Amino acid sequence: xxxxxxxxxxxxxxxxxAAGADRIELCSELGIGGITPSYGLLQLVLEKLxxxxxxxxxxxxxxxxxxxxxxxxxxxxxEVCKQLGVAGIVAGVLRxxxxxxxxxxxKLVANAKPLHFTFHRAFDWIPNKKEAIxxxxxxxxxxxxxxGGEASAEMGLEVLKLLKQxxxxxxxxxxxxxxxxxxxxxxxxxxxxLHFSGTDFTNALAEYPPLxxxxxxxxxxxxxxxTKHAIVRQIVEIVK
Numbered sequence: 001x002x003x004x005x006x007x008x009x010x011x012x013x014x015x016x017x018a019a020g021a022d023r024i025e026l027c028s029e030l031g032i033g034g035i036t037p038s039y040g041l042l043q044l045v046l047e048k049l050x051x052x053x054x055x056x057x058x059x060x061x062x063x064x065x066x067x068x069x070x071x072x073x074x075x076x077x078x079e080v081c082k083q084l085g086v087a088g089i090v091a092g093v094l095r096x097x098x099x100x101x102x103x104x105x106x107k108l109v110a111n112a113k114p115l116h117f118t119f120h121r122a123f124d125w126i127p128n129k130k131e132a133i134x135x136x137x138x139x140x141x142x143x144x145x146x147x148g149g150e151a152s153a154e155m156g157l158e159v160l161k162l163l164k165q166x167x168x169x170x171x172x173x174x175x176x177x178x179x180x181x182x183x184x185x186x187x188x189x190x191x192x193x194l195h196f197s198g199t200d201f202t203n204a205l206a207e208y209p210p211l212x213x214x215x216x217x218x219x220x221x222x223x224x225x226x227t228k229h230a231i232v233r234q235i236v237e238i239v240k
Contacts, residue, residue: 001191001194002023002193003021003193004021004025004173004195005019005023005024005025005198006024006025006034007025007197008027008030008034008197008199010041010045012197012199013026013048013049013053014048014049016198017051023088024045024051024053025055026045027056030199033061033121035061036056036059036077037055042055042084042086046085046086052088053087054088054116054118057077057090058091058092058120059073059077061219062221062222062223063094063125064094066093066104071104075108078108078111079111082112086115088116088118089112089115089116089117091117092119092121092122092123094122094126098125098126098127099126099132100135102135105119106139116142117143118141121146121175123136123145124147124148124156125149129146129148129149129159134166136170137168137170142170143170143171143172143173144172145173146160146172146174147160147174148160148163150176151177153174153177153178154178154185157185157189160172160189161189171193172191174186174194175195178196
């Protein structure tokens, strides 16, 4: 069974490799579902690791319906990843109604070739998953990472089994909430790949910081925070 570990740092990546992972998905900020890692992190991970490195391409947190500028950034990050020599790309694009954005996904798949392409857990928001996964298989997507539309892959196991039945080439990879107590369930169910982070906390401070920089107003999954021209202009006029 292929073991893919979702890693958020160089230390995490080295630990995953040493522990026997077959490949990693590199990202940053697991607490918001992951975003594209920095250039420096990616470069160092590629230098230090010998197992395949797949890279999450997600320009921001929140939903998966991207503006033209956000999609341009996504495409540019993809080109950087290809130039650096990653083994695979992990991405996902949806329309505003939660359906698969076929045109943009097809463009990503085409631009990523010959790299391995994984459509990530944006898939779990798609209403008609059975139709969407067949479409992804037809356009050349190699892997779909999914929890079956549930909060954890164990909760979505029956959906995962149903989705897997009709696939011929595409690999369905369960992910979300997988650990040492339930990993065997997916092996016994006949899945050939598994995705988890295996994280625990470290580097703890003796006391909580005096001020939190976590901003709840920016953590919205149904909308995106963007710097507005009018707001900036008003403040510029006040101070200039």
